[in-house]
Amino acid sequence: MPIYKAPLEDMRFVLHELYDSTALAELPGNAEFTPELIDSVLEEAAKLAETVLFPLNQSGDLEGCTYENGVVRTPSGFKEAYKTFRDGGWTAMGASPDYGGQGMPIPAALMVEEMLCSANVAFGLYPGLSHGAYVALSHAGTEEQKQTYLPNLVSGKWSGTMCLTEPQCGTDLGMLRTRAVPNDDGSYSITGNKIFISAGEHDLTENIIHLVLARLPDAPAGVKGISLFLVPKVLVKDDGSLGPRNGVSCTAIEHKMGIKGSATCAISFDDAKGWLVGEPNKGLAAMFKMMNTERLSVGIQGLGIAETAYQNAVAYARDRIQGRALTGTKAPDKQADPILVHPDVRRMLLTMRAYIEGCRALAGWVARELEILHKSTDDDAKQAADDFSALMTPIVKAMFTDLGFEIASTAVQVYGGHGYIRDHGIEQYVRDARISMLYEGTNGIQALDLVGRKLPQDGGRLLTRFLDPVMEFIEANADNAALEPFLPPLQQALEHVQVATGFIMENAMSNHDEIGAASVDYLRLFGLTALAFVWARMVAIAAPKADEQNGAGQFYRAKVQTAKFFMERLLPQTGALLAAIQSGSATMMEFEDAAF
Amino acid sequence: MPIYKAPLEDMRFVLHELYDSTALAELPGNAEFTPELIDSVLEEAAKLAETVLFPLNQSGDLEGCTYENGVVRTPSGFKEAYKTFRDGGWTAMGASPDYGGQGMPIPAALMVEEMLCSANVAFGLYPGLSHGAYVALSHAGTEEQKQTYLPNLVSGKWSGTMCLTEPQCGTDLGMLRTRAVPNDDGSYSITGNKIFISAGEHDLTENIIHLVLARLPDAPAGVKGISLFLVPKVLVKDDGSLGPRNGVSCTAIEHKMGIKGSATCAISFDDAKGWLVGEPNKGLAAMFKMMNTERLSVGIQGLGIAETAYQNAVAYARDRIQGRALTGTKAPDKQADPILVHPDVRRMLLTMRAYIEGCRALAGWVARELEILHKSTDDDAKQAADDFSALMTPIVKAMFTDLGFEIASTAVQVYGGHGYIRDHGIEQYVRDARISMLYEGTNGIQALDLVGRKLPQDGGRLLTRFLDPVMEFIEANADNAALEPFLPPLQQALEHVQVATGFIMENAMSNHDEIGAASVDYLRLFGLTALAFVWARMVAIAAPKADEQNGAGQFYRAKVQTAKFFMERLLPQTGALLAAIQSGSATMMEFEDAAF
Known part of the structure; x- marks a missing residue:
């Protein structure tokens, strides 16, 4: 049976240490949302996700929905779970107190959303769509x-x-x-x-x-x-x-x-x-308010499924014994070593982990800016937040969901043949994750949104909302010994983004096909660089605490090591992506239609 | 409804033009297998695949097998199809005439196998396993x-x-x-x-x-x-x-x-x-004779599914109208342009195509060497063939199946949301392809076989069976203008293989974990370089014929353009893979077990 335990320690790290939740509590309306309150909300959400929603995930997949004469029945248990969900006030979480909502800060609400997606993404879509409708109506309705x-939408009635x-x-x-x-x-x-x-x-x-x-x-x-x-x-x-x-x-x-x-x-x-x-x-404009909220949520689906896939892969790698370590027996008391000893299994697990924790940190940043956009009274800060979240929305949607699918498939690989069997519940994550690359605008459409709309918007101002803090961080940490191994790869990835951006902007003016030819590779290049930046920021916080000889020390050491793995193993892809982008649109457009 | 048409033109190109099937006809026992006979066999196989097996692919998935009291029933139609298959002599195709087989040369047999996998991979497993049993018994049986x-195995009884x-x-x-x-x-x-x-x-x-x-x-x-x-x-x-x-x-x-x-x-x-x-x-040695045959076959499953996925994605991209070309309307008579006009759709299709045709050409090479191994009387040629096929077996198995899954998923992406719906038959390819990365030795195991066993074997002799012909080709074509844009990227990828090989050999002696840490990335690096080589060889043949103003000219032009796409867009990954390999095993092995 699959397992899931909400990654509360990492969520708290992102909310409080990486992004300083106390500062957000100073925004209007946020006074009650102290770190302590947020932590207790997260704990309650974890209980709900782990004990109410997750147990219905596999059975819901096996049973599915049924249709008869216009009536649709959800799988067994969904009705009762929805009642528990409503009664707990979770439908009201992100909504305004004006309509009975709790006005929870977006970063915390996003963590709860991740848990729902980890536990039962099919269930999560019901309240998720309601929230989308709430957003559109509250923006454009009379x-x-x-x-x-x-x-009634807020209460979940x-x-x-x-x-x-x-x-x-x-x-x-x-x-x-x-x-x-x-x-x-x-x-x-x-x-x-x-x-x-x-x-x-x-x-x-x-x-x-x-x-x-x-x-x-x-x-x-x-x-x-x-x-x-x-x-x-x-x-x-x-x-x-x-x-x-x-x-x-x-x-x-x-x-x-x-x-x-x-x-x-x-x-x-x-x-x-x-x-x-x-x-x-003017329906599209109103609908796009809803769409942008939904796009972030869909990105979180990728992250949520990836987290569960990772946890199960780790558990299997600890449990399954098979073969001996390449460097000699590690578990002499057993007939074989746990497969966790094998470098390639560790490579798979660390790849999953590096993406997941990076995405969670990046999502936390976007959520923070959205919170500022919604609640700040500082116009400059709001503009900056609006720019940044608009820039990042397509990246979160597309990269997180691409990675969610990849990570789910990697979990199957860790399981070997057993991962292919329905009873074990792992192949479901691959199937569940695949939709998120398609709906709310395919990932190709997200990439066009990024390159064709967000990059040129306002003379390129949106882009500076990302580039500036990265450059400031690199400069500010030039003498930070803990960051020494991390800044050069970040710097190089940043240069790749800059070169790629220049290439597209220069060529797209005379040939719009250059936008479409570059877009998907550019989005991934940009996204990986954003992950590199949040990893470097996490190292800046974690490295000084990595020597503590307790559980927390282990957490921080793991952060630094995972960051290292990301920089060494995953970030080098940016070079290949840049090369692909620079090859331009000619070859693909010259290919004769009839020859496909 | 999904479509499939056997890619006979490309198969003939690989068999006859790329690898000179007339030379193979001179091997003992092959006299009757002229190019003409092979072509007519391929045509018959295509008919079988397209009209008997493919129509049962989707229904077989929906119905599945059933089990009751020890009795297993295959899906409706499988029994009748198997009878047609047997009656046509297809179970006997690759077997020796000593036991009623047809002794078909392996390259042609492999093309037939690809068609079976394209048409109905679930069906193909039944005769496929029989052939494996045939191989093991004919090697080790009394x-x-x-x-x-x-x-009775050969006749399919x-x-x-x-x-x-x-x-x-x-x-x-x-x-x-x-x-x-x-x-x-x-x-x-x-x-x-x-x-x-x-x-x-x-x-x-x-x-x-x-x-x-x-x-x-x-x-x-x-x-x-x-x-x-x-x-x-x-x-x-x-x-x-x-x-x-x-x-x-x-x-x-x-x-x-x-x-x-x-x-x-x-x-x-x-x-x-x-x-x-x-x-x-000594059971493992006998079983491994069977396993190696099976591993090639499993690689061909990846290729076969990818071909069908590609064909359907192309058909959908021609048929589905949605939006207008970025450079202006292309189909003014329609309410929108076919999505084939969009660069990103063409990028997806050409990515699929470049991998598929590259893999088919690489498989053809391995098959040719296996044919020489089995039928030649020249000991040196047999040794070289044995070395080469042993080196390439894990690459064909792992890379083809990884790519098969990726390509099936890309086909879903071309379909958008419609690809996620079972009725359209496309998501089945993703599910069917996933198993091939797991069975007959997971792809991680294939990579360990390549790096841990095949590379060091016989003082590195196996590796020279690949490196030497590549270097000879580069040298021989130094003045070939048609190859000018293709040799530098091939040369660079080859250097990446050489540097990576040196790195692993040097470090693995003192630390065996370096083998496992590098293996999967190395296999892909090697495989991409092998694809680059067969693409360059195809260009050498196709470029002189690309100006012909007829259907054949279009085929050859498409070959040259697809090769260009491969070199520009896909081959640059080798740089990222090399960087990942060079980061070594330290980070992944130092990560604390308890911290996963």
Whole structure:
């Protein structure tokens, strides 16, 4: 049976030591969120994840969701778990106190989210989508809409969805066909078919609030003619109680590679009653507020699954005995040594670990900036935070999910043939992780967002929000002996980013294909460099404490050694990525279409 | 619905143009295997693969095998397909005419094998294991054993297995517990439990010949005390007809991530009657004859699945319209451009293609050397062929299967969210490909075989069988203008191999952990360099024909462009791999066990 234990020590390290949570507690509204309170919240979340959600992960995969006559049933136990989840107030965690939320600082909320994803990513999608709907509505909704819908979304009494995709339109929302016709009473009649709607129909809540992209009759063609509508599954009466069913039905659920406990629905809107959210024809902007939140969350899915995969691989490597160490017997009392003695097994485990802890630290940084963006009163700090989080969102989404899949597959490799057997529960992580590279914008689309939109934005200002602190750190630590082995590789990776950026900017002006040709490799190059930077920062904190002869000393020593492993073994990829980027678009574009 | 069409043009290119099949026809016993005959065999195989096996691939995955009271049923249609397969003589393809085989040259047989794996890898495992059993028996069996069992294995009337793994012993066969006690009649009583036995029980043949590793009562401990036994499911009478059931039973089948149409069995031997194959306590050597054949075949599984994944990704990229080209509309008559216009989609497709065609060419080289080894009368040529194929076997097994999985996952990425849906049949390739990195020795074990065994063997002679032809080629083509852009990257990759080899050899003497620390990265570095070499050789042939204004011209131009893509985009990884190797084992070995 798989195991999972929330990595609280590392989470506390990131929240408190790496990013100084006491400083965040000084932001308006955060006074009660002392490090002590955050720690106790994390402990409660760990209990929930470990004892309520994780035990349903494997059974949820085996059983899956079922569909019958428009009714979707979640796997056994999900309903009870959702009730526990709601009763514990976890749906309200990240929401504003104005609507019954707890206003938890984003860095802490993100750690809780990681635990949910580690424990049961399929379950986590239900409250996850609700939170996305909450974000979009709270940004773009009218006061009446907010009062009617947000408290019940926040309390988890109702859930939410985002309905974008249609059979003919995924990435290219300009091809969207769902129509919205105005009614006399100010509402709209929505008609169209949506697919791939996560949590589109289920048995966890009494109502589901769909946020639906559709076209008004007079809408311009393409993406400039898309509006956002709120369409409840069950209509809500003026007194807030539930009225009749709306013209919304689930026509099928998808049979998928993984996340089988999550209902992925085809939803048909048939003259369904809906209300405009935000301005006509400005639906994409409102939806993107939701999308950006979701993109970070999807990145965290990659991280969360990777953590569980890692923990199980470690446990198996300790437990499984097979062969002897290359340097001679290590466990003479046993018939063979645990496979943890083999360098290649350690290489796999440290690769997983170096990525996971690096990603957690990077996510913590992005979350911190988002918290500043949402709560600071300092305009400069808010602008900087907005820039940085916009720059990093596609990187977190794409790199974390690519790595999540790689790490899940590495865990299978540690298990050998046993990893391929369903009973052991490890291959599920590979299947569950694979979706995160695809939804909320494929990872290729994330890379285009980074290179085509975020890099040139505001004269390249966003990029400086990353480059400047790295350069400042390198300068400030020039004489820091503990960092001596770490700064040269960081410096070199940074140069690779700078050279690659210059190459793309120079060539893309005359040929836009250079953007697409470079984008995916550039995102990984940038992401690895960002990981190198957070690793160097972690070393700066950990190295002075690495000599302590206690458990904490071991934690800090492991940090320094993992950082070393990252720099030596993983960061050198940046050179290969730079070379690939510099080869440009010519070869791939000249290849004759018919010859593929 | 997924598609598959055998890549006959490329197969002919590899067999005839790259490696001169007419020269192979001059080996003893090969006279009838003219290029024309080989082509017609390939065409027949293509028909079988495309029209009989491929249509059962997706249904076989959905239905899987079933187990009831010791009886295993293969998915619907498998029995009929196996009959067609047998009737067509395909089980006899690679076997010796002495036992009813066709004695087909190995390069051609390997292309047929690739087609089977592309069409239905789960089905292909049944005849594949039989061929493995054939190889082991024909090497180590007595004349009587051969006469009794080989003709029926070759005709496909019976099938075979290899029974190595037990719950406590996978890689480390020294821990094997199955016992063999001698009977008075010269037979042995075999008792023990084996797991993960592919084709261990099924409904395709009337008998199954198990080749079983077990210990004699007086056997020394560890791997030096393992013997090989032939244990038929149904005992064979002196007249060759079937007698009573033997004490062999299938106690369960595994529920796996993929290859669900292949029965992976737990087999219990309960005083089963068996016969010693080869010398007592020398079972591993005999089994390794089978293993090496199987390892090449498993590599071809990676290649075969990758080919189908590629073809489907191309078809989807042509068909799916979404968005507009970055450089402006390409299909003004459509609502959007096919996604094939996007550089990143082309990058993904060319990455798949560059690996696939490179691997096919490399496999063709190994197959050619194996053919020389088996049929040549020239001792020097045989020795060289033996060396080369021994060196390359772990690379083909590990790199091809790693890439097969990566490529299958890339195909899913080209499909976007639709790739995650089971109905579309693409995610199956990811699941089916994953096993090949694990069985017949995990890819980590392959890398240890390469670095720990093959490199130092015979004073490094095996390595020269690769390095010498590469250096000769570079020298011979120094003035070849067509190769100008290709030789410098090849030269550099070769240097990376040489530096890495020197580093390992120097350091491994004092510290064996250096072998394991370097092995996986070294295997990939070596493999990429081998691909670079076969790509350069293909360019040497294709470049002069690339200007022809016909279909063939397009084929050759595509070869040259794909080679360019490989050199520019993929080969630069060798630098990163070298850097990782040179970081050595210290960091991973110093990491405290308790800190994982």
